[in-house]
Amino acid sequence: DAGVIQSPRHEVTEMGQEVTLRCKPISGHDYLFWYRQTMMRGLELLIYFNNNVPIDDSGMPEDRFSAKMPNASFSTLKIQPSEPRDSAVYFCASRSPVGSAEAFFGQGTRLTVV
């Protein structure tokens, strides 16, 4: 398996534009997580899914953020409209349902909103 695949790796966009980040989890993993990493806040959990169903979205900063998982092999995180304070590295991670299983992370998407 190629691991968790995120796209794009880098995104530069203008304030007010819509941004869509994509994630393909590892096949067979039924948990999928979206994290945001910044110097100030560290690694924040935004939302996570189990079997394609959102379980906890309490970390989503505001209504401008939305996430979907239409099937077991694809998830998106959308920001609309984007703001400069959204600039961060966004990670997607997936893990299997086995209790001791670690989460595998994608390479991250570095988002810059200018």
Next chain:
Amino acid sequence: AQKITQTQPGMFVQEKEAVTLDCTYDTSDQSYGLFWYKQPSSGEMIFLIYQGSYDEQNATEGRYSLNFQKARKSANLVISASQLGDSAMYFCAMKGVGHNQGGKLIFGQGTELSVKP
């Protein structure tokens, strides 16, 4: 609510010496899992070690060991014989297993380790 605390923003260690990175946690779950990850300057997240709350022995993986003290709610990472390549950010994480939060994985703020030659 679950919480992970890493109180050491930065640590220095001399090459070949051992170092302990602190992690405390808070949870009302009886069953949970604790993880450590390494993030080098390249940015990827690398899994290091796992400890289950019911595991009686401390977890070990090569030069990494987890000093698990359940009563104190601490899960410190010990790196023995530090190498220059160990210089990185280290994150402690906790997985809950409660009915409403099963599988939720949260991270501490991280500790930046610098290994000096």
